[in-house]
Amino acid sequence: MERVYNFSAGPATLPIEVLQQAKDELLDWNNLGMSVMEISHRGKDYLAVAEESEANFRDLLTIPHNYKVLFLQGGARSQFAMVPMNLLGHKNTVDYLDSGIWSGLAIKEAERYAQVNIVASSKESKYTTIPERQAWQLNPQSAYFHYVDNETINGLEFPSVPEVGALTLVSDMSSNILSRPIDIPKFGLIYAGAQKNVGPAGLTIVIVNEALLGEALSITPSMFNYALHAKENSMYNTPPTFSWYVAGLTFKWLKAKGGVEALAKANATKSKKLYQCIDNNDFYYNSIAAHYRSRMNVVFSLKDESLNDQFLETATANGLANLKGHKLVGGMRASLYNAMPEEGVDCLISFMNDFSKRYG
Numbered sequence: 001m002e003r004v005y006n007f008s009a010g011p012a013t014l015p016i017e018v019l020q021q022a023k024d025e026l027l028d029w030n031n032l033g034m035s036v037m038e039i040s041h042r043g044k045d046y047l048a049v050a051e052e053s054e055a056n057f058r059d060l061l062t063i064p065h066n067y068k069v070l071f072l073q074g075g076a077r078s079q080f081a082m083v084p085m086n087l088l089g090h091k092n093t094v095d096y097l098d099s100g101i102w103s104g105l106a107i108k109e110a111e112r113y114a115q116v117n118i119v120a121s122s123k124e125s126k127y128t129t130i131p132e133r134q135a136w137q138l139n140p141q142s143a144y145f146h147y148v149d150n151e152t153i154n155g156l157e158f159p160s161v162p163e164v165g166a167l168t169l170v171s172d173m174s175s176n177i178l179s180r181p182i183d184i185p186k187f188g189l190i191y192a193g194a195q196k197n198v199g200p201a202g203l204t205i206v207i208v209n210e211a212l213l214g215e216a217l218s219i220t221p222s223m224f225n226y227a228l229h230a231k232e233n234s235m236y237n238t239p240p241t242f243s244w245y246v247a248g249l250t251f252k253w254l255k256a257k258g259g260v261e262a263l264a265k266a267n268a269t270k271s272k273k274l275y276q277c278i279d280n281n282d283f284y285y286n287s288i289a290a291h292y293r294s295r296m297n298v299v300f301s302l303k304d305e306s307l308n309d310q311f312l313e314t315a316t317a318n319g320l321a322n323l324k325g326h327k328l329v330g331g332m333r334a335s336l337y338n339a340m341p342e343e344g345v346d347c348l349i350s351f352m353n354d355f356s357k358r359y360g
C-alpha cells in the first residue's frame with residue numbers, strides 16, 4: 001500500500017527519508033553486520049550515535065554549555081513527577097498554569113509532592129483560550145513555574161515565552177519541540193516526549209540548566225534523578241537506543257531542511273492555510289481564541305456532527321489518516337508536525353472543501 005498522509009497526534013508521522021534510512025540500515029548498521037538495536041549502548045559505535053545526535057540537537061536549538069541534555073525513558077508523564085521531585089528542593093510550593101488537559105494532568109501529579117499554586121485556569125472556557133497574563137497569581141516563593149507550551153489535545157499554543165520574573169521557567173514542549181527556535185536561556189527546564197516531532201515513542205528529552213541539579217527529594221527513585229542521569233551521560237541504565245538513533249536521523253534531516261527557523265516558516269504556512277480553510281467555510285468551525293491557535297494540532301468540528309463518521313471514513317479512503325479528535329474533546333484534529341509536508345495539508349484542504357460541497 002502507498003503511504004498515506006498521517007495526521008496522528010502521536011506517535012506521529014516521521015520524515016520519509018528518516019524511515020528509509022532506518023530501513024536501509026536495519027540489518028547491517030555501520031558495516032557491523034548487526035542492527036543498531038542489537039549493540040551495546042556502551043560500545044564505541046553506539047557512543048558515537050549518542051554524541052553526534054546530542055551535538056546536532058544542541059546545534060538546532062542553540063543550547064548553551066551550562067545546560068544538560070538528557071535522553072531518558074518514561075514519556076512526558078514521568079516528567080510530571082520528575083520535575084517536582086527534582087526541583088522542589090527546600091521550598092514548599094510550585095506554580096502551575098492550567099491551560100488544557102495536559103496542564104491539568106501535570107498539576108495532579110505534582111500535587112503528590114508539592115503544594116501546587118494554580119496561577120490561573122481556562123478550564124471554565126473549556127480550554128478554548130489561555131488565561132491572560134495579567135490575571136496570573138504568581139507566587140514568588142515557588143520553586144518554579146510550569147506550563148504546557150502546546151496543548152496537544154485542546155489545540156492551544158503559546159505564541160511566545162511567558163514572562164514570570166525571577167521564577168524558574170519549566171515547560172512541557174512534547175508536541176512542539178523543534179517546530180520553531182526556543183530561547184533556551186529563559187528556561188530552567190524543558191521536557192518533551194519524542195513521539196511527535198522527534199522520533200519513535202520510548203524516548204523523552206530533557207534540557208536542564210545544570211544549576212538546578214543535585215537537590216532531588218530524598219524519596220526520588222534513582223531512575224527519576226536528573227543529576228544521576230546527567231552524571232552518566234544518559235547511560236545510567238540502558239537508554240532506548242533505537243528511538244535515540246532514529247531521533248538522531250531526524251536531527252540530521254532537520255539540519256538538511258535548514259534547521260528550526262526554516263521549519264518554523266513551513267509550520268506557520270501549513271497551519272495558516274488550514275485555519276483559513278476552516279474559517280472560510282461555514283461547514284466547519286474552530287473555537288480556539290485566534291491568538292492561541294496551535295500550529296501543531298489544528299482542532300476543528302463539523303457543524304453537523306452527525307456527519308463525523310462519514311467525514312472520517314471518506315478521509316481515510318482518500319489517504320488522509322487519523323483525523324479523529326481526542327475522545328475528551330471530540331470533533332477532528334489534524335496534527336501538522338515537522339514531518340507533515342505542505343502537500344499533505346493541501347490534500348486535506350482540498351478534501352475538506354470537496355466534502356463540504358457534497359454534504360453541505
Ligand code: PMP
Nearest residue numbers: 075076077102152172174175193
Ligand atoms: N504532555 C503533552 C503536551 C502531550 O501531548 C503528551 C502526549 N500526548 C504527554 C504530555 C504525555 O506523554 P507520554 O505519553 O509520552 O507520557
